Amino acid sequence: xxxxxxxxxxxxxxxxxxxxxxxxxxxxxxxxxxxxxxxxxxxxxxxxxxxxxxxxxxxxxxxxxxxxxxxxxxxxxxxxxxxxxxxxxxxxxxxxxxxxxxxxxxxxxxxxxxxxxxxxxxxxxxxxxxxxxxxxxxxxxxxxxxxxxxxxxxxxxxxxxxxxxxxxxxxxxxxxxxxxxxxxxxxxxxxxxxxxxxxxxxxxxxxxxxxxxxxxxxxxxxxxxxxxxxxxxxxxxxxxxxxxxx
Numbered sequence: 064x065x066x067x068x069x070x071x072x073x074x075x076x077x078x079x080x081x082x083x084x085x086x087x088x089x090x091x092x093x094x095x096x097x098x099x100x101x102x103x104x105x106x107x108x109x110x111x112x113x114x115x116x117x118x119x120x121x122x123x124x125x126x127x128x129x130x131x132x133x134x135x136x137x138x139x140x141x142x143x144x145x146x147x148x149x150x151x152x153x154x155x156x157x158x159x160x161x162x163x164x165x166x167x168x169x170x171x172x173x174x175x176x177x178x179x180x181x182x183x184x185x186x187x188x189x190x191x192x193x194x195x196x197x198x199x200x201x202x203x204x205x206x207x208x209x210x211x212x213x214x215x216x217x218x219x220x221x222x223x224x225x226x227x228x229x230x231x232x233x234x235x236x237x238x239x240x241x242x243x244x245x246x247x248x249x250x251x252x253x254x255x256x257x258x259x260x261x262x263x264x265x266x267x268x269x270x271x272x273x274x275x276x277x278x279x280x281x282x283x284x285x286x287x288x289x290x291x292x293x294x295x296x297x298x299x300x301x302x303x304x305x306x307x308x309x
Contacts, residue, residue, distance in 0.1 A: 097273060099139050099228035101266045103235030105289050107131045108259040109296040111243040112252060116300025119248050128243065132236040140229035147221040154213055161206050172206060173198055179209045238262050256293055263289040 110131040114124045165172050173194055181190035197205035207213045242258040243251050267282035 096227040096231040097266055097270045099143075099231030100235035101263065101270070101285060102139060103132070103135060103232035104238055104259055104262050104266065105292055106135050107236035108239035108242075108255060108289070109292045111239055112255055112293050113296030113300035115243060115252055115255075116297040117304035121244065124243055125240075128236075128240040132233060132240060135236060136229045136232045139232045140225040143228040144221045144225035147219050147224040151219055151221055154219075157211055157213060158203075158207060161210070162203055165202050165206065169202075172202070176206060176209055235262070235266070252297065256290075259293060260286055260290060 107128055111124050111128045114127045118124075176198065177187075177191045177194035179190075180193050181187055185193065194205075197209075204214070239255055239259050242255040245251075246254040263285050264282050267285035268278040270285075271278040271281040
């Protein structure tokens with residue numbers, strides 16, 4: 064009896080699994096964007112709610128909110144740029160080292176690659192054949208992936224990560240700023256609380272979806288954390304306002 068084997072492409076057999084090159088890099092800046100939006104929502108909301116607890120005047124609330132928005136966006140971009148630049152420099156150094164080793168000691172590198180696959184469970188003969196075929200196809204990529212877990216196309220861009228974080232922070236920060244300024248004075252704080260917690264629920268669920276994890280627990284974490292931050296700053300602002308400090 065003859066068995067028929069159907070060969071399917073990765074995209075057809077696993078439509079919900081990302082296999083394309085560069086996916087890790089895209090995932091990094093997507094996560095940076097979501098985290099930037101979350102930070103913008105929480106930090107600026109805490110600032111404006113704290114000031115609103117101390118005074119009902121619009122000018123101090125607006126001034127504090129804009130200062131938090133601009134300063135926070137710059138801080139997020141700078142921090143992300145420095146962090147990702149260090150990561151990129153390390154990755155480039157490792158890639159350059161591997162390229163040099165392949166050029167100067169190809170036989171040793173081939174043997175090393177075969178040993179890696181043998182250690183993963185392949186027989187010695189199969190590991191040697193896999194190493195030879197991968198080396199013939201693309202030696203550098205084969206060694207980077209097997210030895211270091213790096214793909215050249217997945218090396219992160221610091222400018223991309225910094226821009227995504229700054230833009231996301233700015234957009235996220237606009238929400239509490241608008242929510243605190245548009246409603247009448249009597250309901251501005253409750254409206255801001257509601258708008259911020261809803262936005263945090265959305266960013267929490269989005270972050271979980273990007274990471275491929277269940278959405279409920281991470282969403283609750285970010286919503287509860289945001290609620291605590293808002294309540295704390297509002298109480299402190301109210302106490303300072305009542306005491307006449309501001």
